[in-house]
Amino acid sequence: MLTVTLKLVTIVAERVLQERLLRELKELGARGYTLTEVSGEGSRGVRASEWEGHNVKIETIVSPEVADRIIEHIAEHYFQYYAVIVYAQPVEVVRGDKYV
Amino acid sequence: MLTVTLKLVTIVAERVLQERLLRELKELGARGYTLTEVSGEGSRGVRASEWEGHNVKIETIVSPEVADRIIEHIAEHYFQYYAVIVYAQPVEVVRGDKYV
Amino acid sequence: MLTVTLKLVTIVAERVLQERLLRELKELGARGYTLTEVSGEGSRGVRASEWEGHNVKIETIVSPEVADRIIEHIAEHYFQYYAVIVYAQPVEVVRGDKYV
Amino acid sequence: MLEILLTNLLSPIVLAFALGIIAQLIRSDLSFPEPLYQALSIYLLLAIGLKGGAELSHTPWAVVIWPALVTLALGMLTPITSYVVLRKIGRMDRINAAAIAAHYGSVSAVTFIAAQAFGQLQGNPAEGFMPALVAMLEVPAIVVALMIAFTRSNHHGSWREGLHEVLAGRSVVLLVGGLVIGYLSGMEGLKQVEPFFVNGFKGALTLFLLEMGLVAARRLRDLKKVGAFLVGFGIVMPILHGSLAVVLGHWAGLSVGGSAVLGAMVASASYIAAPAAVRISLPEANPTFYLTASLGITFPFNLTLGIPLYFALAQWIGG
Amino acid sequence: MLEILLTNLLSPIVLAFALGIIAQLIRSDLSFPEPLYQALSIYLLLAIGLKGGAELSHTPWAVVIWPALVTLALGMLTPITSYVVLRKIGRMDRINAAAIAAHYGSVSAVTFIAAQAFGQLQGNPAEGFMPALVAMLEVPAIVVALMIAFTRSNHHGSWREGLHEVLAGRSVVLLVGGLVIGYLSGMEGLKQVEPFFVNGFKGALTLFLLEMGLVAARRLRDLKKVGAFLVGFGIVMPILHGSLAVVLGHWAGLSVGGSAVLGAMVASASYIAAPAAVRISLPEANPTFYLTASLGITFPFNLTLGIPLYFALAQWIGG
Amino acid sequence: MLEILLTNLLSPIVLAFALGIIAQLIRSDLSFPEPLYQALSIYLLLAIGLKGGAELSHTPWAVVIWPALVTLALGMLTPITSYVVLRKIGRMDRINAAAIAAHYGSVSAVTFIAAQAFGQLQGNPAEGFMPALVAMLEVPAIVVALMIAFTRSNHHGSWREGLHEVLAGRSVVLLVGGLVIGYLSGMEGLKQVEPFFVNGFKGALTLFLLEMGLVAARRLRDLKKVGAFLVGFGIVMPILHGSLAVVLGHWAGLSVGGSAVLGAMVASASYIAAPAAVRISLPEANPTFYLTASLGITFPFNLTLGIPLYFALAQWIGG
Numbered sequence A, B, C: 001m002l003t004v005t006l007k008l009v010t011i012v013a014e015r016v017l018q019e020r021l022l023r024e025l026k027e028l029g030a031r032g033y034t035l036t037e038v039s040g041e042g043s044r045g046v047r048a049s050e051w052e053g054h055n056v057k058i059e060t061i062v063s064p065e066v067a068d069r070i071i072e073h074i075a076e077h078y079f080q081y082y083a084v085i086v087y088a089q090p091v092e093v094v095r096g097d098k099y100v
Numbered sequence D, E, F: 001m002l003e004i005l006l007t008n009l010l011s012p013i014v015l016a017f018a019l020g021i022i023a024q025l026i027r028s029d030l031s032f033p034e035p036l037y038q039a040l041s042i043y044l045l046l047a048i049g050l051k052g053g054a055e056l057s058h059t060p061w062a063v064v065i066w067p068a069l070v071t072l073a074l075g076m077l078t079p080i081t082s083y084v085v086l087r088k089i090g091r092m093d094r095i096n097a098a099a100i101a102a103h104y105g106s107v108s109a110v111t112f113i114a115a116q117a118f119g120q121l122q123g124n125p126a127e128g129f130m131p132a133l134v135a136m137l138e139v140p141a142i143v144v145a146l147m148i149a150f151t152r153s154n155h156h157g158s159w160r161e162g163l164h165e166v167l168a169g170r171s172v173v174l175l176v177g178g179l180v181i182g183y184l185s186g187m188e189g190l191k192q193v194e195p196f197f198v199n200g201f202k203g204a205l206t207l208f209l210l211e212m213g214l215v216a217a218r219r220l221r222d223l224k225k226v227g228a229f230l231v232g233f234g235i236v237m238p239i240l241h242g243s244l245a246v247v248l249g250h251w252a253g254l255s256v257g258g259s260a261v262l263g264a265m266v267a268s269a270s271y272i273a274a275p276a277a278v279r280i281s282l283p284e285a286n287p288t289f290y291l292t293a294s295l296g297i298t299f300p301f302n303l304t305l306g307i308p309l310y311f312a313l314a315q316w317i318g319g
C-alpha cells in the first residue's frame, strides 16, 4: 500500500470557540476535520470549561505547511486569553492527495 | 520500563459501518479497539453523517503487518463509496505481546 | 514557529478508575489532561466496561521523564486486575514550558 | 379548506418545526444533543406501538383485515410507481432511482403521528389500530426497491446486511415491540403507563419537531444540487400516492380520519429505516438525492400542506 | 397463583424487559445512549426517594421502627449467609465469594420498584415508607462483605475508596437525598412535583426495563462461564432470603404488600452500588461472576417469577 | 416574613439545589451527563416561552405596555449602575467591570422560574405574560455592557460575533421562539401540549436545580479568589436592583406577584446568555469573576433569601 506522511494537528479548545475555529481552519487550508467532545484541565484550571458544555478536540490531517500555518495562527490569536492547546504529529495516510 | 513500538491505526467512518468494521478488524488480526463517537467533515461534505448519528473513530493498536492489512482492506472496500479515512502512527506500548 | 517535542501519553481505562487516575497523574507531574468518554474491547473482553458507563481515554502531554513515570506507575498498579492500556507518542507543541 | 390549513399551520408542532428551520437559517447555536434526539425517537416509536397494540387487542380482526391488505398492497406498489417515474420521467440511473423508491415506498413515523394528532384536533380521529399499519408499511417497500436494484445491476453493497438492517433496525423493533407489548398487556396495561406514554406524547412530539426543523433546514441547502425534477417529484408523488391511499382506505372501510391518516402515511417518505438500509445495501447511491428529497422536500410539504389536503380529500369522499 | 403470575408476566414493564432481551438476541441496533440510561436512573432513584420521604413525614415512628430494625438485621445477615454458602457449597475462593456476597446482601432498586408496582396492581400496596428501607438495605451488606474480604486475605484494592464509593455513590445520594427532600417538604411539597415524579413514574420504568433487558441479554452469553452452581445460587438464594424476609416483615407488622415487597428487596441483588464498590475495593474478584449472577440470573428471576412468589407467600401467611 | 422564608426553603426545588451542593461537597460521583443538562435547559426555556406566549395572546396590549417599558428601562439602567459601582467602589478594571455588568443587567431564567413557582405556591401568582418580559430583559443589558467595554478600551474580541452569540444564542431563540409559538397557537394550542410542558414543569425544574447545585458548588471553591468586595456586590446589588424593580413594577400596574417576580428577574444575574457573549467579545475578562459572582453568590442568594424578600416587599407596597 502506498502511504504518504502528513501532519495530524490536534486542537483542544473551550467549546465557545468551536465554530470560529472550524471556519478559520478551512480558510487556512484544511480539507476536513474530526471533532470530539471532551473535557479537561490545564494551566488555567477547569474554570473555562464549565458553561457552554466543555471542550472540543479538533483533529485535522494536513500538509506540513498548512500545519505550520494553523499552529502559528492558534498561537497568535488564542493563546493569550483562551483555554486552547495545539499539537502536531506525523501520520501515514493513503490517498494523500485527499488532504492537501 | 521496557516498551515496544507498534502501530496505532485510526479509522474515522460513518456510523452505519460501525459493526461491520469492528467485525472485520477482528478478522484481520486486531486484538482490541477503542471507539469514540465523533463528528466531522471531509471531501464528501458533511452529508453522509447526519442520520444514524454521526461518525465513529476506531483506534486499534496492532503489529505493523496487521496495520498494513487493515489499511489495505479499508482502502479497497470502503474508499470509493463510503465516508471513511484511515491513518497510522507508531506508538510505544508496554506489554507488547498483548496486542499481537 | 518554535516547537518542542514532548510526549503524549494516552491511557484507556474502565470508568471506575477515572478519579483515581486523574489524581495520580497530577501527583506524577502532569500539568493538564484531556478526557474523552469512549468504549472498547480488549483482552479482558467487553465485560469490564458495561456498568458505570464505559471507558475513559485520558490524554496528557508531558516531558519524557514524566511519561516514563506514568507508564511505569500504570503498569505496576493497574495492569494485573484492571482493564487499562497505556501508550506514548512524541508530539510537537508550542509553548513547551506550559507542559513541564 | 383554508380553515383546515390554518388550524394545521398554527398548531404547536408545525410551528416548532418552523422554529427549527429559522434557528438554523439565522445560524443559531441551538442544537439537540444526539442522545436527546435518540431518546425522543425511542419514546415516540414505543409510544405509538403501545397505543396501537392496546387498541388492536380489543378490535375484531374483521375490521383490521381489509385496511391491512390495502396497506400491504400499497407498500409494494408505491416503490414500483416511484421507480418507474424516476427512471422514465426523471431519467435517473437505476441505483439512485431504486434508492429513492425505497424511501417513498416506506413511511415516515413522524408524518403519521402528525396526521393522527391533526385528526384528533379536527374531530376526525383515525382508528386506534393505525400504528399496526405503519409497521406493515415500513418494511415491504424497502425490500421491493432493493430487489429491483439487485436484479438489475451489479452492486457493491450487501443485500443480506441491508435486509437485517431494516428488519432488526431500531425503528421496526420499537414499533413492532411496542405493538406486541400493547397487545399482550391490553388497555389495562396501557392505563398504567398512560401519563408517560399517552399524555406526554404531543409535547414530546413538539420538541422532536423542533429538532426535525433543524435537520431539515440543513438539507434545504442542497436543494440546488438535486435539481428541479426531484423537487417536483417530492411534492407531486406524495399527492398521487396519498390520494390513492385515501380512496383505497375509504373503500377498505376506514373512517374519514383513518383514510386521511393512511393517505399521509403512504404519501410520506422514510428517513429513518430506509436511509440506513439503503446506505448499507446501495452505497453507490448518492445520499444527497434521497435524503434531500425525503427530508428537505416531502416531509415539510406533508407536514404543512399535505396532511390538510388528505383530510380535505377524505372528507370530500367519505364525509 | 397462576393468575398472579400471568398478571405479572403480561405487565408492560416485564414485557419491555423481554423486548430488550429479544432485541439483543436478534442483534438489533437498538441501544440506549448512555446519557438516557443515566437520566432514567437519576429520575427513578430520586422519585422513589421523594415519595418515600413524603410518606415518612406523616408516618408515626412506632410504625417504622420494627420494619427498619428487621431490614438492618437482614442487611447484615444475608451477606454472611451468601458468603458461607458460596464458600462451603460452591467451593469458591474468598475474594470472589465476598464480592458476590456484597451483591446479594445489598438491594436492586429496580426490583424493589417492580415489586411495589406489582403490589399496587394486585390491590396489595406496600407501605409508603418502603423506600426508606431500601436506603437502609443498600449499604450495610456491602460493608459487611468487604470486611469479610479484608480481614481474611491480602488485597490489592483500597478499603477506604470502596467505602467512599458506596456511601457517596450516586445511588445512595439520590435515594437518601430524595428521602430527605420528601421528608422536609412533606406531602405538600410532593404535590408540586407529582405529575413529573409520580404520574410519569411507571412509564419511565417501562423504558428503563427495556434497557435493562438489553444489558441483561449481554450477560446471558456468560452463563456458561459461571457454571451451574452460580446459576442455582442465583435462583435458590433469593427464594430463601426472600421467604425469610416475608416472614420477618409480617412479624414486624408490615402489611401483606409490605412484607412481599420487603421479600423482593432482600431477595434482590445489587447491580449499581455493589459493583462499583467491589470493583474499587476487590479488583481481583472476577466481574463476570458477580455481574452475571446478579444481572443475568437473579434480576430476571425476581422480575418474572420471584415477585409473584413473594406475594403469594405473603398472602398465605398474612392474608 | 419568617413563614414566607420557610415555605421557600422547604420547597422541593430549593432542597434539590441544596442536595446538589452537598453531593459536590462530599465528593459524590453524582453528575448529570451534559445531554441531560442541555435537554432540561431546552425544555424549561421552551416551556416558559410557550406558556408566556399563550397568555400574551389573550392579554390586551394596554396591560402589557407599561411593564414592558419598565423592563426595558431596567435592562438598560442596571448594567450601568453595576458598572459604576464596580469601577468606583470596587476599583475594578474596565473590562472586568463591563463583563460583570453584562451579567447583572441580564437575567437568569431559572431564578425567574423559581420566583414564579414561589408566587403560585404563596397564592400570589404573577401575570401570565411575564416570560415576555424575561425575553426583553435578556438582551439589552449585554449590548449596553459590551458597548461600554468597546468604547472605553482596546479589545481583543469580536463585537459582532458577541452580538450574534447573544441574539441568535440558544436561550434567546428558545424563549422568543416559544413565545411566538405560544402566541400564534394560543390557549388552544397550549392545551395540546399541557401535560408535557405545563404539568411536568415543576418536576423537571427540581431535577435541573439538583444539577445547578452541583455546578454552583464547584464555583464556591473560587469564593476566596474573587475577594470580599465581589461577594458583597453579589448580594447587595440584587437587593437594590430587585427593590427598585418591585417599586417600578407596582407603579406600572403589575400585581403583587408580578412585581415580586419582576424584582427577582432584575435582581438575578445571567449565567447562560451573558457568559457566552462575554467570553466571545471580551476574552480578556476573567471568567472566575463573573461566573463565581453570578453562579456562586447571586443565584444561591436569590433562590433562598432574595425571592422571599422581593415578595415581602411587594406585599408591603402593594398588598
Ligand SMILES: Nc1ncnc2c1ncn2[C@@H]1O[C@H](COP(=O)(O)O)[C@@H](O)[C@H]1O
Pocket: A012, A013, A039, A040, A041, A042, A043, A044, A045, A049, A055, A082, A083, A084, A085, C030, C031, C032, C033, C034, C035, C059, C060, C061, C062, C099
Ligand atoms: N498537558 C496537557 N495535556 C493534555 N491536555 C491538556 C494539557 N494542558 C491542557 N490541556 C487541554 O487543553 C485545555 C485548555 O488548557 P489550558 O489553556 O491550559 O487551560 C484543557 O482544558 C485540556 O483539555
Ligand SMILES: Nc1ncnc2c1ncn2[C@@H]1O[C@H](COP(=O)(O)O)[C@@H](O)[C@H]1O
Pocket: A030, A031, A032, A033, A034, A035, A059, A060, A061, A062, A099, B012, B013, B039, B040, B041, B042, B043, B044, B045, B049, B055, B082, B083, B084, B085
Ligand atoms: N483532513 C481530515 N482531517 C481529519 N479528519 C478528516 C479529514 N477528512 C475527513 N475526515 C474525517 O473523515 C470523515 C469522512 O471523510 P470523507 O470521506 O472525506 O467525507 C469526515 O466526516 C471526517 O470526520
Ligand SMILES: Nc1ncnc2c1ncn2[C@@H]1O[C@H](COP(=O)(O)O)[C@@H](O)[C@H]1O
Pocket: B030, B031, B032, B033, B034, B035, B059, B060, B061, B062, B099, C012, C013, C039, C040, C041, C042, C043, C044, C045, C049, C055, C082, C083, C084, C085
Ligand atoms: N489493541 C487495542 N487497541 C486499542 N485499544 C485497546 C486495545 N486493547 C485494549 N484496548 C482498550 O483498552 C481497554 C482495556 O483493555 P483490556 O485491559 O485489554 O480489556 C479496552 O476496553 C479498549 O478500550
Ligand code: NA
Pocket: D078, D103, D104, D105, D106, D107, D108, D265, D266, D267, D268, D269, D270
Ligand atoms: Na410512503
Ligand code: NA
Pocket: E078, E103, E104, E105, E106, E107, E108, E265, E266, E267, E268, E269, E270
Ligand atoms: Na439482597
Ligand code: NA
Pocket: F078, F103, F104, F105, F106, F107, F108, F265, F266, F267, F268, F269, F270
Ligand atoms: Na439582572
